Amino acid sequence: MNPLRISLLLAWAASANALVRTPQFTSRYHARNNVFGPRLSDSMLTLSSSSFYEPTGCDGKVVLITGGTSGLGRESARRLSGAGARVIITARDVEKGEKTVDLAKQNNWNPSTPIEYVVMNLNDQQSIKAGVADLKSKLDGTSTKIDVLMNNAGVMAIPERTETKDGFEAQFGINHLSHFALTGLIMNDGLLNLNAKIISLSSSAHSIASAKGGVDFSDIQSERGYDAWKAYGASKLCNLLFATELQRRYGGKNKITSTAVHPGVVRTDLARYIFGTTTEESESSEKDDTNPISKFLKNTAMRAVALFIKDVESGADSQVWLASGGADKEGTDVAGKYIVDMKPVAPSEGGTGETAAQNLWKISEALTGVEY
Numbered sequence: 001m002n003p004l005r006i007s008l009l010l011a012w013a014a015s016a017n018a019l020v021r022t023p024q025f026t027s028r029y030h031a032r033n034n035v036f037g038p039r040l041s042d043s044m045l046t047l048s049s050s051s052f053y054e055p056t057g058c059d060g061k062v063v064l065i066t067g068g069t070s071g072l073g074r075e076s077a078r079r080l081s082g083a084g085a086r087v088i089i090t091a092r093d094v095e096k097g098e099k100t101v102d103l104a105k106q107n108n109w110n111p112s113t114p115i116e117y118v119v120m121n122l123n124d125q126q127s128i129k130a131g132v133a134d135l136k137s138k139l140d141g142t143s144t145k146i147d148v149l150m151n152n153a154g155v156m157a158i159p160e161r162t163e164t165k166d167g168f169e170a171q172f173g174i175n176h177l178s179h180f181a182l183t184g185l186i187m188n189d190g191l192l193n194l195n196a197k198i199i200s201l202s203s204s205a206h207s208i209a210s211a212k213g214g215v216d217f218s219d220i221q222s223e224r225g226y227d228a229w230k231a232y233g234a235s236k237l238c239n240l241l242f243a244t245e246l247q248r249r250y251g252g253k254n255k256i257t258s259t260a261v262h263p264g265v266v267r268t269d270l271a272r273y274i275f276g277t278t279t280e281e282s283e284s285s286e287k288d289d290t291n292p293i294s295k296f297l298k299n300t301a302m303r304a305v306a307l308f309i310k311d312v313e314s315g316a317d318s319q320v321w322l323a324s325g326g327a328d329k330e331g332t333d334v335a336g337k338y339i340v341d342m343k344p345v346a347p348s349e350g351g352t353g354e355t356a357a358q359n360l361w362k363i364s365e366a367l368t369g370v371e372y
């Protein structure tokens, strides 16, 4: 690992620390199963003990998870499938879909209801439409319906401004617009069940945009100036606004429940644009690294980061809890709410109101051409 990577790693640790210092955040870090782990003792890494939320009673439920091929999406797929749900994930391509299906088989996630996938590149609106058509055929037209839509896929802090196939700034396009379009297409096609749950992965990073008064509607695609974190924060505020507006429009008795989630700062592949590698790749390069100084620096950096982040199992708790009806069982009202550590909390102030949410909805309809 070169010095630049190490400094990026430390900067990420510091930003992770800053992000989790929200008033609502309850510390529940647990790094025992962390991939940094084997060389580090449990006592060093465990700031407080925690158990993972184990979902139950998902038999017969149909769950669609975007970005189910890694990180929080894959962990949610594993747990919900294990609790009996029929889980369909979206994968960027056939290879990634097959790899996850194989992993699920090898690890016996749910032998009676194997994981399925539909190909959807969220970088491309046509691919989303084709994926929805494929989904429809998997659901036998509209005879089977989706009980849980987990809008989970995302990208973080792409260093240079890049565009999706449709010409949208990539973080806004992939994190928000793709999910806006997907949800609309699914709803317009009548694929959602009564009482369906729609879970949108936001982030405490929405506060980066909130601190500046909210989404900059005059430059929503960062055409005048691009900052990787600002664009990420804005896209995560969009996820939050989308979740609340969806609830306002379609929520209610026998209708959908829409919720936004901050999972915590979690060790997944999300930081791949900062580090330039996935966790799998960095683990393999770690094995090949024979330079003792580089190894020492990397271990030190890893230890610093590990103090501030969750492992993927506890990171996925809130979304698994929501998807499996944990909130219903506990009588917690989560409709239109922002959830951290399985509790509704207030999002950051600034640009989180109804006017902004409605404005975003109109812009999203105009850009994607999906109206609902």
Ligand SMILES: NC(=O)c1ccc[n+]([C@@H]2O[C@H](COP(=O)([O-])OP(=O)(O)OC[C@H]3O[C@@H](n4cnc5c(N)ncnc54)[C@H](OP(=O)(O)O)[C@@H]3O)[C@@H](O)[C@H]2O)c1
Pocket: 066, 067, 068, 069, 070, 071, 072, 073, 091, 092, 096, 120, 121, 122, 123, 152, 153, 154, 155, 156, 174, 201, 202, 203, 204, 262, 263, 264, 265, 266, 267, 268, 269, 270, 271
């Ligand atoms: N990890 C955290 O600390 C953290 C904190 C706050 C919020 N979140 C949110 O949690 C969500 C899940 O992130 P994660 O941490 O699990 O990251 P991750 O491990 O990188 O997973 C992201 C998933 O999104 C998929 N994806 C990205 N771009 C795509 C595209 N163009 N088309 C199709 N799929 C695409 C990825 O597929 P590929 O593998 O094919 O790229 C992957 O399956 C994100 O929305 C993120 O913003 C995470």
